[in-house]
Amino acid sequence: QVQLQESGPGLVKPSETLSLTCTVSGASIRNSFWAWIRQAPGKRLEWIGYVYDTGTTYYNPSLRSRVAMSLDTSKDQFSLQLRSVTAADTAVYFCARDNAYILYWGQGTLVTVSS
Amino acid sequence: DIQLTQSPSFLSASVGDRVTITCRASQDISTYLGWYQQKPGKAPNLLIYAASTLQNGVPSRFSGSGSGTEFTLTISSLRPEDFASYYCQQLLNYPRTFGQGTKVEI
Numbered sequence: 001q002v003q004l005q006e007s008g009p010g011l012v013k014p015s016e017t018l019s020l021t022c023t024v025s026g027a028s029i030r031n032s033f034w035a036w037i038r039q040a041p042g043k044r045l046e047w048i049g050y051v052y053d054t055g056t057t058y059y060n061p062s063l064r065s066r067v068a069m070s071l072d073t074s075k076d077q078f079s080l081q082l083r084s085v086t087a088a089d090t091a092v093y094f095c096a097r098d099n100a101y102i103l104y105w106g107q108g109t110l111v112t113v114s115s
Numbered sequence: 116d117i118q119l120t121q122s123p124s125f126l127s128a129s130v131g132d133r134v135t136i137t138c139r140a141s142q143d144i145s146t147y148l149g150w151y152q153q154k155p156g157k158a159p160n161l162l163i164y165a166a167s168t169l170q171n172g173v174p175s176r177f178s179g180s181g182s183g184t185e186f187t188l189t190i191s192s193l194r195p196e197d198f199a200s201y202y203c204q205q206l207l208n209y210p211r212t213f214g215q216g217t218k219v220e221i
Contacts (some may be wrong), residue, residue, distance in 0.1 A: 035211075045159065045202055047211040058178055060210040061116075100206060101149045103170075105158035 002027040018082040022095030035098035038091040081088035120212035134190040138203035147207040
């Protein structure tokens with residue numbers, strides 16, 4: 001059974017960088033697309049982007065200037081960095097395997113941007 | 116980006132009711148549409164893919180239809196565990212986009 005688990009700080013100060021890691025178990029990180037999706041309180045799901053096992057990335061144009069994703073095949077982990085955060089970036093962040101329709105999600109982690 | 120608009124945003128219903136949720140796309144997405152159910156504090160769960168194909172393990176009271184720009188998710192007879200939020204997602208283009216959600220409540 002594929003399982004994903006997000007980890008990282010739950011509180012980030014404005015203007016700083018949000019950093020999250022997703023650890024994958026039950027499946028190889030190779031040959032799959034790995035995505036980050038977030039959901040601000042009371043808002044719709046927002047797809048942030050994906051990283052593929054070659055390191056290829058695609059980011060949502062709305063966040064492209066602030067986002068970076070990477071993966072570490074030796075640890076079966078992939079990561080999200082979001083720079084220059086504001087209160088608008090407060091959300092539950094989900095990692096997911098995004099080979100098309102998303103079957104496997106992490107449980108989600110709440111990140112609050114506040115001083 | 117492809118915009119998805121769901122209606123209604125909120126739906127009050129009772130156990131046993133037939134419920135229909137609509138998702139409209141801003142452009143033709145063929146059948147590249149999925150439906151997810153999300154319960155509070157949980158990740159979404161895939162119900163339907165390719166507009167009308169039931170994901171393995173999903174009860175048959177859920178069904179999907181549509182193509183092009185208009186899609187529907189139907190729950191034939193609402194059960195207590197179906198009170199949740201439902202989202203559509205398009206997979207024709209990047210960035211992937213979701214509808215704003217429909218909350219089904221008692």
